[in-house]
Amino acid sequence: MSLLDASLIADVPPFRGINRENLVELLSKAKSERYEIGRTIFCQGEEAHSFFLLLDGHVRVIKVTPEGDQVIARYISNGELFGIAHALGLERYPANAVTAVDCVMLSWPGKLWGTIIEKYPTFATNTYQTVGSRLQETQNKLVEMATKRVEQRVANAILKLANQTGRKTDEGILIDFPISRQNISEMTGTTLHTVSRILSAWENKGIVKSGRKKITVTEDHQLALLAAGELYN
Amino acid sequence: MSLLDASLIADVPPFRGINRENLVELLSKAKSERYEIGRTIFCQGEEAHSFFLLLDGHVRVIKVTPEGDQVIARYISNGELFGIAHALGLERYPANAVTAVDCVMLSWPGKLWGTIIEKYPTFATNTYQTVGSRLQETQNKLVEMATKRVEQRVANAILKLANQTGRKTDEGILIDFPISRQNISEMTGTTLHTVSRILSAWENKGIVKSGRKKITVTEDHQLALLAAGELYN
Structure with a gap:
């Protein structure tokens, strides 16, 4: 990712409050990826090899039961992190992620998670806030059900x-x-x-x-x- | 809390891996509280004045809908944190907490959250792991529903x-x-x-x-x- 991209991305929620130097460094570790509509990004139970930031598109997060029933856990929109199994204390993805349209995303190797969290505490805090709001959202959905x-x-x-x-x-x-x-x-x-x-x-x-x-x-x-x-x- | 108590508590999941000095310091900031069965510890919507560690007993976490329906979100058992609104990025409690039996708990002032997280990163990591596993648990309950x-x-x-x-x-x-x-x-x-x-x-x-x-x-x-x-x- 270039310096120009860094300015564009500084306002995306997970990167808010991170200083420019750290931002450029973080982005230099990311890979930019394109996925066509209907493609599986990762599978439930698969080793969490990467975590992602959706730059453009929509991603369906789908839980599959042992009986093969599917439940859509959430839709990921622009500017949201996903596949953050490590932030949940998991080594494997807890759900499938499938593109609902053509998508552009950044990905970081999962094995960098520990280093990134230590080195960029603001990014860590932002991520944990995301996990916190997803817990709230899921809890509310459960109450609705x-x-x-x-x-x-x-x-x-x-x-x-x-x-x-x-x-x-x-x-x-x-x-x-x-x-x-x-x-x-x-x-x-x-x-x-x-x-x-x-x-x-x-x-x-x-x-x-x-x-x-x-x-x-x-x-x-x-x-x-x-x-x-x-x-x- | 005395030094003796610190040894007893070192093996409780939220405190695992914290060095003794930090543990004693963290515990010195806590207040020990007793609640009889059926007492409300905090209410949904109330300002998150404290967060808690349950030492003995069982606590019901209850979501109340605007229509007055109640849903039991979870039971808190010995050694679990609860009322950690700040870790979820919330300023108010998202649910009621009511004792299911006579309970003993530690409480910390909510306004210490930021300092504690900064000063004791191991405690912070443990807490976020708790939030992560609660997200998984809630997600699974949703799929079950x-x-x-x-x-x-x-x-x-x-x-x-x-x-x-x-x-x-x-x-x-x-x-x-x-x-x-x-x-x-x-x-x-x-x-x-x-x-x-x-x-x-x-x-x-x-x-x-x-x-x-x-x-x-x-x-x-x-x-x-x-x-x-x-x-x-």
Whole structure:
């Protein structure tokens, strides 16, 4: 990475507050990589050979059960770290990571983790803050799973994606990467059949528009009411 | 805390690898506290005034939704840190903490967090490892909620408690603190009615014995098969 790139990257959350010298040094240890849509970056159970910073794109983090069921744990967006198994005290990746669109990322060798944490305490603190907020986010999702009806969970999942990645179009807010009904079911712990039934009902009411791997929120206020449980199907 | 106490505490996971001098210093900043069963240690949303190390007892960490639903996020056991909002980058507690039995704990003022982390890097690393494993644990619970039937979740919750806190008795493995059917429902995201139906069925088969706030696992192998989904009700 060149000095020019260092200026561009200084404002990415994991690098905030790091002095320029350390930043350049950290970036000199990174490799820039391109992955096409649908490619597996790493697999659950594989030795954690690298950790990553997503510069452009979206990455799905997927947990696979021993029975082969898939659950989408989260979507990684621009400027987020992922594959940070070492920060979790793990030697192996706890999930699969698959590109949801074409992606550009930086990667560092996993074996550098210890040195990096010691040498760049600000980077370490930023990373642990990331782990902390992911714990909160996962905890909240667990509470949602335990207490919300499936309609609310689906509404919430779509709203979050629209906020995280939405692009304004004439029709409404388009989720800006290919997303299938199967993906939504894997995010909300329900069946494909249920997701289809819910989306069709919302489509009839003009709340969303969905096509093959495409969802547009046409009435975000209505969707927010559904998520809050204040509007019933 | 005296020097004697320092030797007793050196083997508690958060303090592992810390040299004796630092350990004594860290402990000199702590206050020892006793809480009776059923007492609230801190509340969700309250300013994170202290963080805690549980020396003896069990603590329930409970998330409360805006609608007033309760979800038991985890049980804290001996030797575990809790209330570490600062390590999660939070200024307020993200959950309630309530004693499940009479408890003894150490507490440190929350405002010392920054200093402690800087001065005792081993303690910091140990704490972040704790946060990392809690993220894993929560993630796995989320996958379980999304993919397992309710019988499996209840079997798993009871098995975990029996492993974490179980005491051998003539009848089997007794969960060594008061636990109600309501608690189990708040751990597994189901209703009290469903938990009662499941436990009654298992009781008829001699797999568990349960009384008011008391559960004994009488056939742990059978319960493990139920958790794995290899035995059906």
